[in-house]
Amino acid sequence: QVQLVQSGAEVKKPGASVKVSCTASGYTFSSCYMYWVRQAPGQGLEWMGMVDPSGGSTIYAQKFQGRVTMTSDTSASTVYMELSSLRSDDTAVYYCARDPREPFGGRRFDYWGQGTPVSVSS
Amino acid sequence: DIQLTQSPMSLSASVGDRVTITCRANETSSMYLNWYQQKSGRAPRLLIYVASSLQSGVPSRFSGSGSGTDFSLTISSLKPEDFATYYCQQTYSTPFTFGGGTKVEI
Numbered sequence: 041q042v043q044l045v046q047s048g049a050e051v052k053k054p055g056a057s058v059k060v061s062c063t064a065s066g067y068t069f070s071s072c073y074m075y076w077v078r079q080a081p082g083q084g085l086e087w088m089g090m091v092d093p094s095g096g097s098t099i100y101a102q103k104f105q106g107r108v109t110m111t112s113d114t115s116a117s118t119v120y121m122e123l124s125s126l127r128s129d130d131t132a133v134y135y136c137a138r139d140p141r142e143p144f145g146g147r148r149f150d151y152w153g154q155g156t157p158v159s160v161s162s
Numbered sequence: 163d164i165q166l167t168q169s170p171m172s173l174s175a176s177v178g179d180r181v182t183i184t185c186r187a188n189e190t191s192s193m194y195l196n197w198y199q200q201k202s203g204r205a206p207r208l209l210i211y212v213a214s215s216l217q218s219g220v221p222s223r224f225s226g227s228g229s230g231t232d233f234s235l236t237i238s239s240l241k242p243e244d245f246a247t248y249y250c251q252q253t254y255s256t257p258f259t260f261g262g263g264t265k266v267e268i
Contacts, residue, residue: 075258077206085198085206085249085260101257102163135205146194146212147253152205 044153062136166261185250
């Protein structure tokens with residue numbers, strides 16, 4: 041069965057960087073896009089960007105351009121999201137989510153990781 | 163960026179009620195509109211994609227409709243496990259924005 045397993049909780053100081061991993065199993069890793077979505081405490085969902093594991097191409101939300109890097113390691117079936125210059129308002133749960141990349145279903149996020157809490161505090 | 167506005171922000175309903183949540187986009191999303199359910203402390207779960215297609219494993223009491231800028235999610239007969247927050251999302255153009263969410267309280 042499809043599983044996305046994320047790395048554990050992180051506590052960081054302002055100005056630091058965080059790197060969150062998401063390891064996939066149960067499907068052909070390179071055949072699906074992977075997205076990152078975050079959710080601040082008590083708030084809604086915010087799309088951060090995507091990576092295509094088959095070639096490494098990325099699209100980032102303008103808000104995060106210059107601060108976020110999404111990469112993939114096909115040998116480990118793992119994608120990574122690194123966010124730099126952390127601020128207190130980056131405190132959130134960060135999720136990875138898979139897009140089955142089917143021809144007639146549009147883009148959709150059918151499987152999600154369990155979430156990685158990131159806390160930014162001095 | 164396409165902005166999505168959900169209404170209502172919250173609602174209180176009883177088991178067995180028919181519930182409808184709406185999602186309005188400030189520009190066309192064509193048919194590329196998804197709905198997710200999120201329970202407290204859990205990752206979101208895909209319910210509906212491309213406006214009206216039911217995701218595998220999702221009960222048939224959930225349905226979606228709409229196109230262009232106006233969409234809706236309907237729960238035909240509310241069950242206790244449907245207490246959750248529901249989000250719409252457009253995937254017509256990046257960034258793939260989400261609505262602000264609708265909290266359904268039983």
